[in-house]
Amino acid sequence: MSRRALAVLLLVIAVVGLLAGIFFGPEPISWSVVVDALMGRGSDTLHRVVWDIRVPRVILALLVGGGLAMAGAVFQALLRNPLAEPYILGISGGAATGAVSVMALGLVSLNSWALPAASFAGALLAILLVFRVASAADARLDVGVLLLAGVVVGAFFVAILSLILALSDAETVRSAVLWTMGSLRGATWRTVLIVGTYTVPTTLALLGLARSLNLMAIGEETASYLGADVERVKKIAYGVASMVTAAGVAATGVIGFVGLIVPHGVRLVIGSDNRALLPISFIAGGAFLTLADLVARTALAPVELPIGVITALVGVPLFLVLLRRVVRRQIG
Amino acid sequence: MRRNLLGLSAALVALACSGEAPDPQVEAAESVQPFHGFPVVVLDAAGAEHRFEQPPSKIISLVPSATETLLALGVGPKLVARTDFDTAAAVAHLPSVGGGLDPSLEVIVVHEPDLVIHFHGPNSAGTVDRFAEFGIPSLAIRPDGIDDVRMIMRLLGRVTGKEALADSLVGTIDATLLRVAEAVRGRPPVRVAFLLGGAAPYAAGPGSYVHQLLTLAGGQNVFADLGQFYAQVSLESLVVREIDLLLLPEGAEPPPGVHLPLRFVPESIQFPGPRLGEATLALAEILHPEAFR
Amino acid sequence: MASASSGRPPAAPGSTSQAVAAFSTESLTARYDATGPDVLTDVTMAVPTGSLYAVLGPNGSGKSTLMRVLMGILRPIQGSARIAGREVGVWDRRELARQVGAVAQSEAQPFPMTVRELVSMGRYPHLGPLRPEGDEDRAAVNEALERCDAAQLSSRYVSTLSGGEFQRIRIARALAQKPRALALDEPTASLDIRHEMSILQLLRESADSGLTVLLITHHLNLAARFADQMLLLSEGRVAAQGSPEEVLREEVLGEVYRWPVSVRRDPVSGAPSVTPLG
Numbered sequence: 001m002s003r004r005a006l007a008v009l010l011l012v013i014a015v016v017g018l019l020a021g022i023f024f025g026p027e028p029i030s031w032s033v034v035v036d037a038l039m040g041r042g043s044d045t046l047h048r049v050v051w052d053i054r055v056p057r058v059i060l061a062l063l064v065g066g067g068l069a070m071a072g073a074v075f076q077a078l079l080r081n082p083l084a085e086p087y088i089l090g091i092s093g094g095a096a097t098g099a100v101s102v103m104a105l106g107l108v109s110l111n112s113w114a115l116p117a118a119s120f121a122g123a124l125l126a127i128l129l130v131f132r133v134a135s136a137a138d139a140r141l142d143v144g145v146l147l148l149a150g151v152v153v154g155a156f157f158v159a160i161l162s163l164i165l166a167l168s169d170a171e172t173v174r175s176a177v178l179w180t181m182g183s184l185r186g187a188t189w190r191t192v193l194i195v196g197t198y199t200v201p202t203t204l205a206l207l208g209l210a211r212s213l214n215l216m217a218i219g220e221e222t223a224s225y226l227g228a229d230v231e232r233v234k235k236i237a238y239g240v241a242s243m244v245t246a247a248g249v250a251a252t253g254v255i256g257f258v259g260l261i262v263p264h265g266v267r268l269v270i271g272s273d274n275r276a277l278l279p280i281s282f283i284a285g286g287a288f289l290t291l292a293d294l295v296a297r298t299a300l301a302p303v304e305l306p307i308g309v310i311t312a313l314v315g316v317p318l319f320l321v322l323l324r325r326v327v328r329r330q331i332g
Numbered sequence: 333m334r335r336n337l338l339g340l341s342a343a344l345v346a347l348a349c350s351g352e353a354p355d356p357q358v359e360a361a362e363s364v365q366p367f368h369g370f371p372v373v374v375l376d377a378a379g380a381e382h383r384f385e386q387p388p389s390k391i392i393s394l395v396p397s398a399t400e401t402l403l404a405l406g407v408g409p410k411l412v413a414r415t416d417f418d419t420a421a422a423v424a425h426l427p428s429v430g431g432g433l434d435p436s437l438e439v440i441v442v443h444e445p446d447l448v449i450h451f452h453g454p455n456s457a458g459t460v461d462r463f464a465e466f467g468i469p470s471l472a473i474r475p476d477g478i479d480d481v482r483m484i485m486r487l488l489g490r491v492t493g494k495e496a497l498a499d500s501l502v503g504t505i506d507a508t509l510l511r512v513a514e515a516v517r518g519r520p521p522v523r524v525a526f527l528l529g530g531a532a533p534y535a536a537g538p539g540s541y542v543h544q545l546l547t548l549a550g551g552q553n554v555f556a557d558l559g560q561f562y563a564q565v566s567l568e569s570l571v572v573r574e575i576d577l578l579l580l581p582e583g584a585e586p587p588p589g590v591h592l593p594l595r596f597v598p599e600s601i602q603f604p605g606p607r608l609g610e611a612t613l614a615l616a617e618i619l620h621p622e623a624f625r
Numbered sequence: 626m627a628s629a630s631s632g633r634p635p636a637a638p639g640s641t642s643q644a645v646a647a648f649s650t651e652s653l654t655a656r657y658d659a660t661g662p663d664v665l666t667d668v669t670m671a672v673p674t675g676s677l678y679a680v681l682g683p684n685g686s687g688k689s690t691l692m693r694v695l696m697g698i699l700r701p702i703q704g705s706a707r708i709a710g711r712e713v714g715v716w717d718r719r720e721l722a723r724q725v726g727a728v729a730q731s732e733a734q735p736f737p738m739t740v741r742e743l744v745s746m747g748r749y750p751h752l753g754p755l756r757p758e759g760d761e762d763r764a765a766v767n768e769a770l771e772r773c774d775a776a777q778l779s780s781r782y783v784s785t786l787s788g789g790e791f792q793r794i795r796i797a798r799a800l801a802q803k804p805r806a807l808a809l810d811e812p813t814a815s816l817d818i819r820h821e822m823s824i825l826q827l828l829r830e831s832a833d834s835g836l837t838v839l840l841i842t843h844h845l846n847l848a849a850r851f852a853d854q855m856l857l858l859s860e861g862r863v864a865a866q867g868s869p870e871e872v873l874r875e876e877v878l879g880e881v882y883r884w885p886v887s888v889r890r891d892p893v894s895g896a897p898s899v900t901p902l903g
Contacts, residue, residue, distance in 0.1 A: 025438050026430075026436045026438050026439050027436070027438045027439045027442045029442075045441060045442060045444050046442070048441065048466060049438055049441050049442055052465065052466070053437055053438050053441065054438070076735070076736070077736075080733045080735045081735060082735055082736065103454040103455055104454065106454055108454055108455050108456070108457045108458070111457065112457035112458040112460070112461045114457075115455070115458065169560070169561055169562075170561075170562065171433070171453045171454055172454045174433065175433070175453065175454050175455040178434060179455070183434075185434070185437065186458060188462070188465070208754050208755070209754065210754070211749050211752070211753075211754050212754065214746060214749075215746060215749065217733070217735060217736060218732045218733055218734065218735075218743075218746075219729065219731070219732040219733045221693075221698060221729040221732070222728075222729050222732040224696070224697070224698050224718065225696060225722065225725075225726075225727035225728070225729060226722050226746055226747065226749050226750060226798075226802075227718050227719035227721070227722035227723075227749055227750035228718065228749075229718050267736060267737070271737070271738065271739070271742065272736035272737060272738050272742070273742060297436075301430075301436070301439075302427075302428055302429050302430035302435070302436040302439045303416065303430045303431060303436075304430065304434065304436060
């Protein structure tokens with residue numbers, strides 16, 4: 001399938017996901033009523049349900065899904081490792097620790113923005129720590145050292161997190177676990193605006209770095225020989241991809257698998273050229289998350305399944321299938 | 333399922349209580365002036381002020397014990413939805429909004445409530461903000477202990493225009509507690525522990541509701557030094573601390589290898605609510621059976 | 626196809642005698658780790674434009690380091706390194722990549738890629754981040770594949786190639802850059818005779834057609850047959866430099882490699898031939 005054809009197909013799926021997410025939800029609302037609500041006709045309540053609950057939610061799903069998928073592709077190129085994904089450098093551990101600290105300290109009751117702010121801060125702290133640890137060992141930020149630092153810092157944060165939970169009461173533990181599993185329930189227009197503000201410019205920046213990322217993926221020495229300013233690319237790409245991931249996690253908790261399997265799936269169809277891989281992964285990730293969220297919201301309505309569970313349940317078998325095909329192709 | 337039976341008995345008790353309380357004079361007065369006592373300004377558990385010009389007509393309670401209280405106050409007909417954890421038969425016909433701590437916003441909004449009652453927890457500020465966005469007043473309650481139960485009953489009574497009824501319900505509870513206190517007065521406290529079963533048991537500590545009930549019922553919680561609502565205790569401590577009677581909720585598994593006198597009590601005693609009086613009485617009857625012969 | 630050193634065409638115009646050297650260093654000292662030992666000490670050398678210049682020496686003598694300094698990846702502690710007379714640090718990376726096609730010792734292949742995609746990366750220095758590939762670029766890629774006898778491999782996946790084929794397409798990528806010089810770090814290590822000879826012949830042809838070729842290798846005899854000039858490094862210092870006859874002498878080699886050798890003139894190729902004794 002050509003790149004263009006895949007891009008169009010995924011765009012169509014994303015649009016279908018977007019519409020499905022607006023027309024379907026835990027509360028059964030008939031199509032004609034939804035259309036009325038979209039147009040501003042009909043009851044004010046339903047208008048608000050559609051415009052202030054469903055629409056921002058599907059848009060957030062598109063943004064976060066897209067951001068995670070693209071960040072995943074970027075980390076895979078930077079770390080030259082197909083198993084890399086957005087949380088690999090400790091981001092999920094840091095974000096979760098930030099969020100849970102705030103929950104345990106009861107700060108969320110003071111201000112509901114404390115939670116996303118703390119998780120964002122935790123994510124950034126984690127990644128700064130990873131770079132600090134890695135550069136102390138090796139100033140060149142060798143990929144192997146970075147990955148190791150990521151594992152270590154991630155483990156450290158998980159330990160702190162576990163300690164906090166061990167000393168917390170049952171409600172905090174429950175809230176923490178739910179948050180960690182990820183959810184799009186917090187989607188308001190304000191959240192969409194903030195996440196959008198992070199996602200749009202960073203997406204453009206990463207698209208501009210696409211060729212450089214192709215080079216980084218085959219080795220930093222070779223990348224240099226082919227004209228890449230390796231240090232600059234690393235700083236910008238790591239920084240930007242981390243920010244997009246951190247913003248996503250702050251808004252929705254830790255949603256796994258999107259950043260790992262979506263880029264691989266796209267690669268299988270159109271190859272590894274980041275100039276196509278990055279934007280198409282964005283669209284694919286957005287479509288995937290929108291549809292996953294639809295399932296999360298409606299499968300056992302009114303109970304909402306944690307979306308991280310859906311992405312994993314779908315993601316794991318998908319990933320295994322892809323892995324076999326990729327390995328087969330690589331072995332030739 | 334046990335829970336449903338419990339719910340049924342709870343509903344019956346609630347109905348019975350509500351049956352004996354209303355004062356015909358107050359009722360007559362209410363029907364003449366339906367908004368008597370309004371507007372009402374109350375402060376909820378989060379410290380937020382809420383003003384009601386008239387009693388809310390569409391209520392959603394996200395806290396099962398508050399639902400019970402509302403039913404006891406006779407405002408059942410005003411409830412428009414319930415949670416999956418509301419086992420009272422009186423609300424079984426209502427649509428569910430999911431769990432009480434993470435309900436579906438969409439389903440709630442669609443029912444256009446003019447009052448939502450939610451549990452004030454570590455993550456509830458976000459929920460409150462979202463309700464506020466939709467112009468839905470959200471009352472935070474925190475039923476942790478006995479005093480909270482009284483406060484919440486009165487709060488809900490004020491907000492729904494059933495203050496007198498609420499007061500009398502509190503009075504009934506207090507009367508039962510008084511009866512229990514008299515019955516166990518002077519008797520040596522029974523050394524008791526309440527455990528959530530399993531191989532690594534959690535015991536009720538001094539902050540918990542169960543602890544309060546046990547104390548009132550003439551028991552002495554051997555884990556009064558726990559420093560928390562519930563905490564994990566070692567199997568060793570169960571042996572070392574002299575326990576006269578071990579209490580577990582019905583259906584729980586006793587901790588392995590522990591040979592102590594054991595009684596199962598209804599699960600509901602863990603949850604602060606309007607049945608506080610009966611729960612204390614039931615416990616007292618277990619701890620000091622001879623006082624009730 | 627060049628064979629005997631005596632049959633080599635005369636030095637191309639613009640070489641040592643007149644114009645600026647393609648690659649040169651002066652009293653170059655470099656190290657990897659700020660606190661570590663010097664890997665190169667006081668190295669002065671010059672690669673004549675249009676020649677095939679081999680850099681030889683035992684393992685750890687600093688050969689790869691020299692290429693890295695020349696290509697601007699490692700900064701000298703002392704002394705200077707220049708490309709076409711300009712200090713390396715001054716060159717813009719993309720401009721440098723348009724002038725020099727460098728092939729590192731190894732590279733990673735974490736993701737599946739076709740040969741054409743890989744070789745097309747050689748056009749990036751010309752295209753920059755945004756400009757899409759044009760006819761000129763495709764032509765350059767095709768030409769490079771032809772020259773490396775790899776055109777038939779263009780739609781294969783890189784991971785399915787043999788070692789020799791992979792090296793050929795890496796060189797094709799460097800040629801697709803349309804550079805004025807090539808720098809290669811051990812391009813024939815672990816390759817069999819056929820692949821090794823075909824690559825060296827390709828490099829020789831490139832040098833003959835005007836490219837400067839800087840070749841890092843540890844194959845003394847092949848270097849002797851194909852190179853115009855050589856540099857012998859020993860523990861980061863220059864042990865000898867000049868023509869193969871000048872550099873490959875028994876005493877020097879014996880000292881540098883710490884093994885007795887015998888150097889004879891090879892009857893078939895006419896180039897000096899080194900045989901380890903014992």
